[in-house]
Amino acid sequence: MKTFGKRKLSPYAKDSAISYGLVTAAFVIVSILNSMGLVSSSLQGQLVPICCYIVMAVSLNLVVGISGELSLGHAGFMSVGAFTGIVISGILETSGLPDVGRLIAAILCGAIMAGVFGFLIGIPVLKLRGDYLAIVTLAFGEIIKNFMNIIYAGKDSTGFHLRTNPDLGLEPTGRMLLNGPMGATQVQRIASFTAGFILVLVTLFIVQNLMNSKQGRAIMACRDNRIAAESIGLNVTKYKLMAFTVSAALAGMGGALFGLNYSTLLPIKFNFNTSVLILVFVVLGGLGNIWGSIIAATILTILPEALRQFADYRMLAYAIVLILVMIATYNPFLRSRVMMLRDKIIPKKDKPDEGRKPRTRRKKSGKEVG
């Protein structure tokens, strides 16, 4: 894995390869097991949500890890994407388009809509820094939730109707697509594990290529030292806005897939707790570490279900496991042990440029400054 032909892989390319490999291997293994009937219904039902949460975690990592801004309203963009996706899928239901086409249309529209929201919200939000930014994103997440609570949409033979009150004046044959706080009901479930897998790959492709591009390096430069970045002529707000908008659009894609996996969806689902849940995936997986986010999202989605035999104590057990994992992964002693073990197994030929890894650099700069 270290070499590609004659050329040495850069740390970025290595990280990317790990992410793609991880996701593809997991998909192949689960698909084979599934065709042999070895996957329990419980796990089967979680495959699509896991894909959605991976997309959410990777996209939030773009803001929190790569761009270095704490966002607490990521579920809001998921919500926009989910409800847009549901509406688009609902409108196209009678168009004769096959499920796959409808799903693609829904996901694309979800991404565009969430991207627009991300852009609009990003303009005022990214003028702020640090804790202030975090609090304002939290507020926007809540605003999106309450906004979804008053949106009513329906379709009938005269077309599509969108209002902020339930009197849509639909014909008797018409159908409500969004019903305010009652959310979307009677959604056709067209999401599939394969679609989820492809969506994860697309997300990885976008995020990792962005990270490795000129723009990506500019985004990280703005994160590491805003003043230095400005001094060399980088437009900090522009690059932060770019990361924020791309992240929102990807969250919209994840949301659209999530929405089309259930027959019903309430706006209240995308509350502060969901935002924090996604943030936990990112923190646990490591800031800026894409494949870490993938593993964390998968494990933390399966964990509460795997703990069902603890009955009422399961959320307590979940919290304890989470604390232990957090302590273990960030314990310097354990980390150095793992490094030593890794060096023993894979002897280092020459020291890789660790400083180019975003996660390590963040730590380093923290030590230097603090």
Next chain:
Amino acid sequence: MKNKKFTKFFVVVLAFMMAFMMAGCGGGSGESADSGDAEAAGAVLKIGSSGPLTGGASIYGVAVKQGAEIAVAEINEADPDFQIEFKMEDDEADGEKAVNAYNKLKDWGVQVVMGTVTTGSCIAVSAQTYEDRIFELTPSASSADVTAGKDNVFQVCFTDPNQGVKAADYITENFAGQKIGVIYNNSDPYSTGIFNAFKAEAESKGFDIVAAETFPDDTNADFSAQLTSCKSAGAEVVLLPIYYTPASVIMKQAKDMNYAPVFFGVDGMDGILDMEGFDTSLAENVMLMTPFNPWSTDENVSSFVQKYEDAYGEVPNQFAADGYDAIYAIYEACKAAGVSADQANEEICDALIGQFTGGFSYDGLTGSGMTWNDKGEVNKTPVVCVIQDGIYVDK
């Protein structure tokens, strides 16, 4: 410096998250979710359910579970030929978790689903049971969407629109010519569902709603603005199609501002008398539509209430009664259809659908002579009670 702050903020956020999760645990009853272990040698009918056993809505899930457990214990003792094993999973009133819980029940081999407790999660699960051909009878999920388009899903409770219509009809008959105010939760499907139907029916009956005030889920500690608006509009009857926790605050604040309209609640008001720290004198003369009155003199009701109090040390609410009724309705329909426990879920499903739509009638705690239409909705008479001296009195 900035990085340090950043890290600190993370710590605070994570600590909050832990606190939330712990709070979620606090609501639980502390017992195992498995129950009614029927150890009979023969086949056992596996009835599965899910509901919020933890979190803010846990009192509903726990009540349904406890009511159902009493029914299962009674049936298993009385009928050695027909044993039931009952298992209830926690879904935190969330559609995603409910689907997970349902899949877990499928791995366990569930044959009939008695659930789920809350509306949102029930719509999500009923789409799955429809595909898997598993019969589903929900004790308390009241939205019309729960049963719409699914032949295998039936309800024990009234639908929300149905309740709104019945409330409007009752008010037309008994409070003719009076001014009506409404305070409802516009981010709650249950509350909005009742209100929308109530409003439509009120328009067709020709009475005026002088004030329709809303509040969102997040702020339910202060209702003085809504009450002032109702008071200045001169509302003599205030409909509260909401759950009892905000309703208790409304009653307290109305008293403080010397505003004494007739408060008219729906089934979500049930439970207010058992609320900790609530002065029951505030609820004096409150009217509510509930299918279940634990102080009724009916023999079956008093026997159930006695057993429930012995087992759990509290007066059962209507959710407990709904859970009890749901188990008995499934049991009696199985007996009538000749279903045996070793049949596959598809066969049981078809047989039970045939029973429920074919004139099957069940006398339960929440209504006698309950019948179901082919849409899955129950037909029973609502009871309007008025609270006097801390108990319900039939009106």
